[in-house]
Amino acid sequence: STVFEKSKVLTPDYIPKNLPHREKQIKELSINFREILSNPGSTSVRVVISGKTGTGKTVTTKKFGELFSEIAKEKGLRVVYTHINCHRQRTLYLMLVEIANQLNLQIPNRGLSSQETFKLIYDYLEKRNIQLIITLDEFDYFVSTSPVEDIYFLVRIYDELNALVKRIHYIFILRELTSLASLDKSIKDHVIKNVIEFPPYTSEELYDILMDRIVNEKAFREGAVLEETVRFISDIYGIDKGGSGNARLALETLELAGKIADTEGSLLVTIDHAKKANSKINPELSIILDTIRDLDLHQLLVVKAIMNLHKKEGDDFFSMGKVEEEYNIVAKDLGEIPRKHTQVFEYIRKLKLMGLITARQSGKGMRGRTTLISLSVPISEELDNLINNEIRDRLL
Ligand code: ADP
Incomplete structure (x- = not known):
């Protein structure tokens, strides 16, 4: 016997009928895209969606695509929704091929350039009078790995084509808006128009x-x-x-x-x-959960200092001196008077005993041997949130 009835509705790709607590985001999307229905061809819509992993960005845009094409159909318009995962389609060319696939358009196998491929897609849309919504999921990834020309081409397709009738619309899905920071202002202006937030x-x-x-x-x-x-x-x-x-x-x-x-x-x-x-x-986390709840404020601040260093420097092991320095900053930022050196030493010793910190001696290369310390559990978002919450509780 089994507790399940339709277990497939729990799989990650399943799109449920309802998306509780994303009604507002779907509504905002509809408002952004309504021009396509009322005045097709007049504008190219661009929307940015931003939110952390698991906040429903993918499922909500797909649901919106479904609903919106339906509404368009009832009005006698053809809107096609395509969803591209930039992680899977790693280059501009592969993305264009995937868009063609989702349109059921055959692309000849003779090494066309991205420009030529795009032209085929555009002609196809013209011939069939289709409005196309392209969602670029994990766009952060495309931005951080692609040549600037490709990003530029993708987001400014119209200028290249001189198209009179606008048929292509974008939804850019980003984990963080700051991932666009490295882009040229002119590209940014093209991408960031309307931002819809997906809070945790x-x-x-x-x-x-x-x-x-x-x-x-x-x-x-x-x-x-x-x-x-x-x-x-x-x-x-x-x-x-x-x-x-x-x-x-x-x-x-x-x-x-x-x-x-x-x-x-x-x-x-x-x-x-x-x-x-x-x-x-979440194996590591659930084991140390109770340990963390027992720490006092300044012990937590030492842990936080190590996490900060990890984020800043990407390393795992840090000298005691460095940790203490960062701890002093963390404490002051929170309006706490940092504890003295000997006390910080004692905290680290205790954290080691609890199994939260691992220590090792520095290699021969460094002058004199120093103790390097690291957190013994992987630094994850869950851990980060947990520590921050515990600190906040202690400060109340
Ligand atoms: P993201 O793209 O932000 O990482 P996903 O859209 O992939 O998040 O959502 C992760 C999982 O959670 C999927 O299985 C999705 O169906 C589900 N999910 C997210 N938000 C909702 C919601 N509001 N209602 C129902 N299921 C949701």
Whole structure:
């Protein structure tokens, strides 16, 4: 027997009927694109979507694409929505080929340039009177890996074509707006017009998202998932509870909890199953969770100092002196008087005993041997949020 009914509705690519808590974003998208319906050909729409991983950027734009093409059809207009993952289609040329694929347009196999390929696509749109929405998912990646000319070509296609009727519209999906910082102002002006934010989900919002999959989409047999289990998972990932606000991780945890219930022969998915699932998905974190809750403010600040150094320098191991220096900055930033050297030393010794810090001696190359320290757990967003929340609590 199994707790699942339609387990496929829990897979990452599934697009559910409802997207709780993204109604506002869908509405904003519709408003941005309404010109296409009222006055097709008059403008080229460009929208930027920004938000962290798991905040529903992909699923929401795809849903919008579905809804919008439907509405257009009812009005007798042809709008085609294409979704490109810049991580998978790594070059401008591959992206154009993928767009052609999604349009069911055959591209000859004789090494056309990107420009020529684009021309084929454009002619196809003209002939069939199609308005095309191109969503460029993980656009950060394209920006950081592609030649400037390619980025320029992609976002300024119209100037090249001198097209009178505008047929191509963009949704750029970004994790962070700052990833556009390196671009030329003229390109930026082309990309950043309207920005729609996707904030991380709160515990309540995740609860609604999970419940929708359970109750409306029938992922599980009726009554198989206990309400408290859903609450538990939502609380782990809710941004307001120190989580990352990532719906993907919450859904994965729910699915895995169901699988664990199945292997244990249980007809119910309990909190205990969710805990086991969580420690698989998030192993290091769940082990040190309790340790971190027991730390006092300045011990937390030392941990934070190491995380800051890691972010700044990309290294894992740092000298005690460096950590202390960063700790002093962190403490002062928060209006705390930094503890004295001997006390900081003592904190580090304790953190080591707790297993939170690993130490090693520097190699021969360095003058004199110094102790280098590192966090013994991977530095993740979850950990970062957790530490920041604990610090905030101690400061209240
Ligand atoms: P992102 O693109 O921001 O990383 P995704 O759109 O891939 O996030 O969402 C991650 C997972 O969470 C997907 O399985 C998606 O279906 C689900 N999800 C995200 N937001 C919602 C929502 N508001 N309602 C229902 N499911 C959601």
